[in-house]
Amino acid sequence: MTAPGGGRGGPLDDPQASGGAATATLESALAPTAPARRWGAAGVLRHLASNPLTAAGAVVAIVLVLVALAAPLIAPHDPIAVDLPHRLRAPSSRFWFGTDEEGRDIFSRVVYGTRISLSAAAGILLIAVVVGVAVGLVAGYAGGWVDEVLMRVTDMFLAFPSLVLAMGVAATLGASLINSIVAIGVVWWPWYARLVRGQVLRLKQEAFVEAARVAGATDRQIVLTHIVRNAMSPIVVQMSLDVGYAILTMASLSFIGLGAQPPTPEWGAMISVGRDYYLNQWWYVTFPGLAIFLAVMAFNFLGDGLQEALSPETTR
Amino acid sequence: MAAYIGRRLILTVIVLLGMTIITFVLSHVVPGNPARLLAGPHASQVQVEAFAHRYGLDRPLLTQYWTYITGLVHGDLGVSLTTRRPVLDDFRQFVPATLELVLAAMFLIVLIGIPLGMLSGVKAGGFLDHVTRFLTVGAVSMPVFWLGMILQLVFFRRLSLLPIGGRLEIFDQPPPHLTGLFLVDSLVSGDLRAFGAAIVHLFLPAITLAAGSLAVTARMTRASMRETLGTDYVRMARAKGLSEGIVLTRHALRNALIPTITVLGLQVGALFGGTVLTEVVFNWPGIGLYAVNAIQNLDYSAIMGVTLLVSVAYVFVNLAVDIAYVFLDPRITFAGRVDA
Numbered sequence: 174m175t176a177p178g179g180g181r182g183g184p185l186d187d188p189q190a191s192g193g194a195a196t197a198t199l200e201s202a203l204a205p206t207a208p209a210r211r212w213g214a215a216g217v218l219r220h221l222a223s224n225p226l227t228a229a230g231a232v233v234a235i236v237l238v239l240v241a242l243a244a245p246l247i248a249p250h251d252p253i254a255v256d257l258p259h260r261l262r263a264p265s266s267r268f269w270f271g272t273d274e275e276g277r278d279i280f281s282r283v284v285y286g287t288r289i290s291l292s293a294a295a296g297i298l299l300i301a302v303v304v305g306v307a308v309g310l311v312a313g314y315a316g317g318w319v320d321e322v323l324m325r326v327t328d329m330f331l332a333f334p335s336l337v338l339a340m341g342v343a344a345t346l347g348a349s350l351i352n353s354i355v356a357i358g359v360v361w362w363p364w365y366a367r368l369v370r371g372q373v374l375r376l377k378q379e380a381f382v383e384a385a386r387v388a389g390a391t392d393r394q395i396v397l398t399h400i401v402r403n404a405m406s407p408i409v410v411q412m413s414l415d416v417g418y419a420i421l422t423m424a425s426l427s428f429i430g431l432g433a434q435p436p437t438p439e440w441g442a443m444i445s446v447g448r449d450y451y452l453n454q455w456w457y458v459t460f461p462g463l464a465i466f467l468a469v470m471a472f473n474f475l476g477d478g479l480q481e482a483l484s485p486e487t488t489r
Numbered sequence: 490m491a492a493y494i495g496r497r498l499i500l501t502v503i504v505l506l507g508m509t510i511i512t513f514v515l516s517h518v519v520p521g522n523p524a525r526l527l528a529g530p531h532a533s534q535v536q537v538e539a540f541a542h543r544y545g546l547d548r549p550l551l552t553q554y555w556t557y558i559t560g561l562v563h564g565d566l567g568v569s570l571t572t573r574r575p576v577l578d579d580f581r582q583f584v585p586a587t588l589e590l591v592l593a594a595m596f597l598i599v600l601i602g603i604p605l606g607m608l609s610g611v612k613a614g615g616f617l618d619h620v621t622r623f624l625t626v627g628a629v630s631m632p633v634f635w636l637g638m639i640l641q642l643v644f645f646r647r648l649s650l651l652p653i654g655g656r657l658e659i660f661d662q663p664p665p666h667l668t669g670l671f672l673v674d675s676l677v678s679g680d681l682r683a684f685g686a687a688i689v690h691l692f693l694p695a696i697t698l699a700a701g702s703l704a705v706t707a708r709m710t711r712a713s714m715r716e717t718l719g720t721d722y723v724r725m726a727r728a729k730g731l732s733e734g735i736v737l738t739r740h741a742l743r744n745a746l747i748p749t750i751t752v753l754g755l756q757v758g759a760l761f762g763g764t765v766l767t768e769v770v771f772n773w774p775g776i777g778l779y780a781v782n783a784i785q786n787l788d789y790s791a792i793m794g795v796t797l798l799v800s801v802a803y804v805f806v807n808l809a810v811d812i813a814y815v816f817l818d819p820r821i822t823f824a825g826r827v828d829a
Contacts, residue, residue, distance in 0.1 A: 329507030333800045336762030338511075341796035344784055345515050345526070421632060425766055428634050429781045444635060448770075451638055452646055452653075459642075462635030470630035 220482040227478025233471035241287040250278035252285040252438045261454050271456035273446070275436070279456065282438035283464045289439045290468065293354050293432075294419035298412050300358025305365025306401075306408065312366065313373025314396055324370070327363040335360050336425060343431040350439065353432040357422050361415070368411055372404035379403075406483045413479045417472035424465050440465050490815055501808050508800055513557050516793050518550065526789045529570040566797070567790030571782060576794035579779060584798075585669025586656060587775030590767065591760050592670075593695035594702070598756065602703040603749060606710025607742060613715060621707060628704035633763045637697040637770035644693060651693055654772035657686050694771040698763050702756040709752045710745065717745040747818050754810030761799045 221227050240247060250256075250268075256276030264271045270279035312323040330338070343356035376382060376399070385395050424441030426432040433439030435446050440461040447457035520526045524541035532540070541547050544567075545556045560566075566576035609618040644651040656671055657663060664674035664683045671687035717723060718741055726736045768777035776795050783791035 325503075325507070328504065329511055332504045332508055332804055333511075333796075334758035334761045334803050336759075336765070337796055337799045340765065340780070340784075341512070341515055341793060344789065344792045345519050348784070417630060421630075424632055425634070425762075428632070429765060429769060430784050441632070444632075444638070448638075451642065455642055455646075458635065458638050462632060462639070465632050465635065466627075466630055469632075470626060473626060473630055 217479075217482045221475075221478050224478050224481070226474045227481075230471045230474025230476075230478065233467060234475050237287055237291065237468055237471065240284055241291045244285050244288050248278070248281035248284040250281040252277060252282045253436050261450065261457075263454075264456050270460040271454065273443075273457060274450060277436070279443075279460055282443060283440070283460055285438040286440045286443065286461065286464060287468070289350070289433060289437065290420050290423060290465075293350065293423045293439075294416050296354040297357045297361065297419040297423065298415060300355065301361035301365050301415075302408065302412065304358070304362035306369050308362065308366040309369025309371075310373060310396055310400070313370040314377070314392070314400070320370070323366070327366050330360065330363040331367075333360070336422060339422065339426060340429070340431065343426055348431045348434060350427075350433040350437065353423065353426040356431075357419065357426070361419075365408065365411065368407060369404055372407060373400055376400045376403050410476070410480045410483050413472070414476035416476065417469035420465065420472070421469050493815055494812055497808060497811055501804060504804055505801065508797070508804070509558055509561060510554075512793060512797050513554050516789070517546070517553055517557065526787075527567065529789070530787050561797075566794040569783070569791040569794075570788040571786045571791065576791050579791065580776065580794070580798060583774060583776045583779045585775075586773060587764055587768070587777060589656075589670045589672065589691070590694055590698060590773060590775060591757070591764055593672075593691050594699035594760055594763075595753070595757075597695055597699040598703045598706050598753065601699075602706035603710050603746070605703075606707035606749075607714050607745070609707070610711040610714025610718070610745070611737060613711075618711075621711070625704035625708050628700045631700065632766075633697060633701065634766040634770050636700055637693070637767055640693050640697060641770070652690050654690075654694075654770070656690050656774065657683065661686050694767050694773055697770070698760060698767045701763065702759050705759075706749065706752055706756060710749045713745040713748045714741065717741045720744075747814070750813060750817065751810060754807050757806045758803045761803060 221231055254277065256272070259268070259272050259276040260274055262268050262272040262276075268278050268280065270283060272278055273282070308323055308327070312320040312327075339353070339356045339360045342359055343353045346352035346356060382395060382399050385399055390398075423432055424439070424444070427439050427441030428445045430445065433442040435442055443461040444458045447454075447461070451458040516526075517523050522537070524537050524544070524546045525532070527544065527546075528537045528540040545553055548556075564577045566580075568574065569576050569579055572579050605621055609615075609621040612618055641653050645653040652658065661683065664671055664680050664687075665678050667674045667677055672684060672691070675681070675683035675687055723736060723740050726740045727733075731740075764775065765777035765780055767773065768775045769781050772778065776798065780792060780795040782788075783795070
């Protein structure tokens with residue numbers, strides 16, 4: 174059983190994925206020893222639906238995506254516009270989650286925050302996967318000194334506690350939403366590089382890759398058509414496990430003032446401003462926090478379920 | 490064994506060197522004008538140039554790296570713009586508070602997380618197992634800072650049971666400085682009042698910081714316990730007619746603990762990250778709060794100093810775990826570990 178979030182030196186760390194040393198390996202946990210069992214899309218869906226927690230996670234995740242897409246239709250009030258006469262109101266039928274110190278409707282802000290958190294998570298994973306897959310493919314396929322150099326660089330990054338390094342990178346780039354997305358992505362790619370490299374090393378030995386080579390396929394064709402396609406499923410599993418953790422990390426950076434800046438309705442940034450008010454206005458931080466909690470939990474359950482469905486041999 | 494430890498030490502030196510390269514690139518190469526970043530947002534052009542000259546930022550990169558690393562070796566982490574003191578001096582003041590918090594959290598993790606994982610592993614599928622699973626997934630999904638605030642709302646605001654933050658009440662006299670850990674210092678000096686105050690103040694921050702790692706530790710201990718219970722030697726012990734208590738404690742538990750120790754070592758990284766968030770919520774005067782104040786004041790030397798300090802500490806904790814591992818599990822060899 175892999176903990177949601179995968180190994181990252183974070184709270185969701187997975188000892189299976191880390192082997193114990195600072196030079197931890199993800200491969201041991203995530204590289205299947207046998208080729209991944211291939212289930213059709215219908216089979217995967219059936220498997221997901223069979224576990225109630227996974228199903229619940231999937232439903233909540235879908236709802237969150239819909240909320241993000243339809244935010245302007247759902248939010249009853251403008252998330253940014255100041256409305257001082259209604260400042261710091263308790264939750265009511267008019268302001269479901271109450272209002273903040275500028276009179277803004279917290280429910281509307283939480284709804285818009287879904288948009289920001291989900292797209293930030295997507296951005297983080299995009300950077301981590303694109304860089305990680307590229308490095309992992311080159312290292313695994315080229316082998317030799319190229320592999321050695323790339324993997325040592327990867328190790329250097331993995332030796333940092335991830336939130337602390339992300340903090341350092343974000344502080345260097347300057348406090349903004351985009352910069353912290355970049356910062357977290359920069360800190361996360363080594364996990365994908367290791368994962369992909371492990372896959373490539375395994376797939377390189379497979380008969381179908383040998384066959385393709387004998388048949389005269391170029392390296393480029395082999396990597397793109399045979400290796401990438403077969404390495405996809407563990408990458409997808411890892412991404413699904415990481416969505417929740419990406420949301421959490423983003424909110425943490427915003428909370429300490431490095432991510433989204435007020436008045437952006439980002440969940441962590443809202444809680445950060447709420448520190449001045451929450452003792453008397455409990456709703457100020459409670460609802461954005463619940464939103465983070467719900468979203469992270471939903472994606473964690475979904476990721477766990479996807480892992481079971483897509484790579485059954487890695488779960489116990 | 491000596492060879493293993495020796496190699497592990499060499500590897501650590503390489504990792505530390507690599508880390509300095511990354512922090513060097515971050516602080517000297519990525520920013521367009523590193524001197525402006527170091528001198529702070531309010532520095533004049535003349536001050537910026539003075540900074541550039543003093544830290545050799547106008548020299549070739551390789552020379553700069555040499556200056557940077559010799560500085561580090563001598564403990565020169567720059568000067569904090571906020572406190573106007575060398576960052577290293579600030580660390581002396583703020584590190585003990587963080588250390589006390591992290592140790593307290595570790596204590597809770599070991600005291601609660603491991604037994605919880607053991608019990609749910611032994612009685613897998615039982616009521617306790619389900620409750621543990623639910624709680625652990627909840628705990629890893631919760632933002633640390635939010636958990637802290639909710640605990641404050643409940644235990645400070647509503648129930649008035651525990652203090653909201655800080656290490657002592659404002660008017661409390663801190664115990665005489667020996668280690669900087671208030672719990673230890675107050676005990677050694679026999680100041681039971683300060684000891685009581687310190688422990689009451691430590692309660693909520695320690696729980697907040699521990700929650701996520703406690704959950705992961707419990708989950709992993711459970712998995713490890715399940716695995717150990719399925720091994721031949723446990724089956725053998727049972728077949729010999731040993732009592733279940735002896736089988737569990739002597740055979741299963743001891744072996745199941747080995748992977749748990751690795752998890753604990755890795756959790757230290759999570760605790761260091763979490764302490765930044767926890768200290769802000771509880772106004773805990775450690776390096777996390779120091780770092781966040783630095784972020785808000787664009788105090789770049791202090792930020793990079795904390796990044797480096799925490800990361801180096803993390804590397805050494807993992808080194809210690811790896812060495813402890815050799816003593817716990819004689820089968821481990823260096824080669825085996827890396828290829829595993």
